[in-house]
Amino acid sequence: MAVNAEGRSLSGVQDSILEPLSFPERAGRGASPEQGGAVPCVLCSESHPPSQTESYLRHLVQQHKLVIADVKLIADFSRYILYWRKRLTEQPITDFCSVIQTNSEGPVEKQERYFLLCDALPEDRILREQLQQKRLEEVLEQQQQERDEQNFQRTCLFCTDEFTGNRSLLLNHMAKEHSFNVGLPDNIVYCSDFLNALQAKLDGLQCLYCERTFRDKVTLKDHMRKKQHRRINAKNHEYDRFYVINYLELGKTWEEVQSEDDREMAEDQDDDWSDWQAHPVRVVCLFCEHQSETMDKIYAHMQESHGFDLQKLKAELDLRFYQQVKLVNYIRREVHQCRCYGCQEKFDSKGEAVGHLTEALHVMKVPERSSWDQPQYYFPTYENDALLCGLSDSESDSEEAGSRPAEASARVLRDASVLRQLLRDPRASS
Structure with a gap:
């Protein structure tokens, strides 16, 4: 059933679920749109701003029955789209995409074919890996520039102290004097943007950890101090782009990389799990x-x-x-x-x-x-x-x-x- 941008079926019945649902214990994670110019459709002349990735994907599904799998794992969405836009002018879409037919046992007029573009196709997998590698190189280059920079100048988020020279001076100050630790300076990239994002939340009277909004700065300050909320919300994936570990492996977040490290450490330890109990499934x-x-x-x-x-x-x-x-x-x-x-x-x-x-x-x-x-x-x-x-x-x-x-x-x-x-x-x- 085709739907319009508001999630209403073309037959007039509001019946579509346009966003992935998740029970409260684990919120879903969205894709991070890439920066740059407008992203053209792979199959028509329509374009969408890079900040409207969801709108772009909805257009592909509704207008062309095309699904791109695991968009959030694509390092450079714009370059990815430009590549496939060219390839789909050279060969038919069925040469690259798996075909999924819905309502296969229903009436013919209600049957629809959807095309899935995913990394099961070797060409797509290689493209994703190349984009990931290029992105990693760009991020490491940016990180090195920030590590060597001596012209950094910024006021502390929590007091009036001003720091000039290297960014590590400010980050270490906030960790030591205000118990606000965002991690080792060498693990952070796009530091100025990171601090701007944190400052914007504080200026909006929003707690950095629980992200509640308060009526004034005094109340917010007391809340963060008493609740020990001088830390960022690890579940807020807006911060992922500021940590180098999130760029290291294709399709893996820092949590997955860290869990692999934990498993490797566990292999060297005692195999006696008799006193271990799994967290109950809800x-x-x-x-x-x-x-x-x-x-x-x-x-x-x-x-x-x-x-x-x-x-x-x-x-x-x-x-x-x-x-x-x-x-x-x-x-x-x-x-x-x-x-x-x-x-x-x-x-x-x-x-x-x-x-x-x-x-x-x-x-x-x-x-x-x-x-x-x-x-x-x-x-x-x-x-x-x-x-x-x-x-x-x-x-x-x-x-x-x-x-x-x-x-x-x-x-x-x-x-x-x-x-x-x-x-x-x-x-x-x-």
Whole structure:
């Protein structure tokens, strides 16, 4: 189903999810648009400012059914687009892109073909690596210039002391005198822009850590001192561009690089994990915000509170593993859209929709298989949906999935990230 820029389907029904969703425990991360001139479309004459990457990707999906996978991992989006703009004038798009057909079992007029451009294509992978290498060289050159610079001049963010010479003097002062540590100076790049971003937040009376806004500077200062919030929010990925580690490896953030280092260190340590306990997975109910640590508890909650029995549906409909995945994703999406999946009635809020499902006894009224057993529902409505990782399976399904159910469902979650842009529209088509 095609949609316009506001997320409204061309048929007039506001029904599209144009942004990747995530449960509250882990916020999604967006792509960082590149700086430079307007970015031309790879297939037409339309252009978009580099600051409007989301608008550009939406245009590709809606107008050309083209999806670019893992945009946030492309080091230079503008150069990437210019390369493929040229290549797509030389050869047909099917020579480079995988073709994904939605509503494959539905009427022909509702079937749509989407084209996926990703690094599974060797040419695309090489291009991404070259852009990453070039970006790393530029960043290291910039960092070296800043390390050698002796004309730096800046006032401390927290007092009236002014520093001239090298940036490390100011950074070390803030760490020592104000307990504000952003890391070693040699790990930072684009330092002036970094400090400008921090200063802008403080000028806007915003706490650097919790990012709450206060009524005046005195209140903000007291808050940051008493709460020990003189540090940056590590979950705010606007700061990623200021740390060299984020440029080191293609497709890896500093957290992933650091976790690899931790694993290497663990290999040299004792293998006795008997006293170690994993952090419990939080499984979220299909109909409300309730969370449980185990699948048994969440199944019991949904049955007692909402009258929904997924295990019973699995037996009645003879659902294989991937069919359970698609059904869960379909229900998630319908509830998110405040719609009863049993009768398709639309409501003003999620609470009203869930209340109707329970009162009208529609909660177990699953629509025809053709409505939800579609390829677009392979991909999660919520990117961190732990419920998918706990779905049960049979031996025949394990052979089909090629792995244990949890591994297969984890792969589904991973593939959803690869096709993040595709999920903005096709998962909402019906």
